[in-house]
Amino acid sequence: MEIGPIWRTMLRNKSSYVLIALQIAVTMALMVNAIAIIQERTRLMGRPTGIDEDNIFTFNSTGFDPNMDFQALVAEDLDAIRNHPGIDNAVMTNSLPIRNGGWGQQFQTEPGTDVESVGTGIYFVDEHGVDTFGVDLIAGRNFTSTEINWFDPESDDMWPSVVIVSAALAESLFPDISYDEAVGKTAYVNSVEPITIVGIVKTLQASWPSWEHIENASLVPQKRGATSARYVVRTEAGYRDEVIPQIEKMLAESYKGRIIRNSKTMTEVRNDAYASDSAMIKLLFFVVSVLIAITSLGIVGLASFSVTRRTKQIGTRRALGATRPAILRYFLLENFLISSVGVATGAILAVGLNMWMVQTFNLTPLAWYMIPSAMLVLWLVGQLAVYGPARRASFVSPAIATRTV
């Protein structure tokens, strides 16, 4: 191996090698952290909402008829939807997971104003809510029809007396017991109003995708509204796209004093929720690809220049006994050494940049395998980039050595 002479040659001719090594280092630092951000975003985007996303859609029914009997209309609508072919269940609610808009509330385990509380997203549903959302009830029970009431702003009883919470919320409220033991426990809303936990669902996300406590969500047995209703419909598998226009048409025709609008599948809700994350991932992929491409071109350029500049030297080496593979190996090894300096510097830069980003943007620290993986990738990119010029060098004729011009 010619590591020693190659290294000494590089040290005597530093500038171009240092520039390429720096380019590799910067590429590595940016690539590692960009991929870490991509991983983080992908992980956030991949979290399950807990509901049957593939078969759920939602729409609004907004009345404009001043004589409309809203509560009766909702009952008729839900009855019609639930009896439509291809429909599994339906419910009127206020929002959906990751819809970027919903109802938030603080729950606490003791009554009082100075008691520590836990935030939760709230979905107002009836006894069909659990089935329509498709959430997994892992402890306790569903609501009964007798527990469902219309919200009465005149009443003193603002909140129903029972609630179904996500396992994550149960664990946040009662960290010293397992989530299933939270069934039957009392929490307090609005500081003093008691509510009894009657059921636990495995996963149910709140409406705000960027909220750090997104896994804290509750189903509350109550119907709310005066003129506008949001319906959530769960179809039988494979029927969703087919029944959406049918349901819209059916409801629009059943009562002319309202409009049906804002139909969205849960897939569209998810896409909307993470549109900026998705765009950022694409942008970062593009930036990383461009960086790698520019670095590769830099390596190709340096190697090509080096081969051209050293043609006579290569011919001399061939005359002195270097085989073609030996010349190829020389340039690959030279690139490996440059890349090694680059990735070693890049590793330090990457960790430093990540520490700053963790502190500043609350990102997750780099996974242990990111640095070695990036080093391998950049070594490989370097070797691939230099292969063409190195192969060209290996075909330099040894007879070049005897040419005087």
Added chain:
Amino acid sequence: MLNMKDISKVYRTESVETHALRDFSLHVEEGEFVSVTGPSGSGKTTFLNVAGLLEESSSGIYELDGRDVSSLNDNERSRLRNEKIGFIFQSFNLIPELDIFDNVDVPLRYRGFGNAERKKRIERVIDIVGLGSRIKHLPSQLSGGQQQRVAIARALAGEPRFLLADEPTGNLDSEMAESVMQLLESINAEGTTIVMVTHEPNLAQRARRNIYVRDGQLEEAVPDLQVAAAL
């Protein structure tokens, strides 16, 4: 040592065919010091390239040290060059970024010698050429004569049977040329076969045998080298 029979070398382009060597036959005994002269474009360098396995002949038989080298592939030719042949070039062909030690080391690495063996050989040949005190110098820190001495050391380090010198004093003043010639003579005196291409009749005369090349063909035993060189 070197036996060429009816060697031809033809360079072809789309429109031109150049016969650089025609039916070139030469036998060099082991231990000989042969000078090769001839006018520019006569085929001296082509002969050197073919003899040194830097280029393949178009036809003919070439035996080096008793081995037919005509059918060897590129790797085999490279290894044979490395083991049997030492090269001395007119413009020294030292690698400017490497110091003297590393320059002499180049062919030894291709031979696959271990560190200790290489170091021993390098120090020995650098002592022979009288540059022991300059071992860490770069070529640019040496005079032309010293650089050619380094090139000679590099050629000798592998203990070749056969030295090919291409105008070894062509870039040197007369004093340095004389010193290099003395060095080559002493190397030849120790048994190494030398074939030297030169333009200078007075240097050619110092070889034991002189051959003259014209139009790619051999004219041996040139009677008047001064005249021949002028042709």
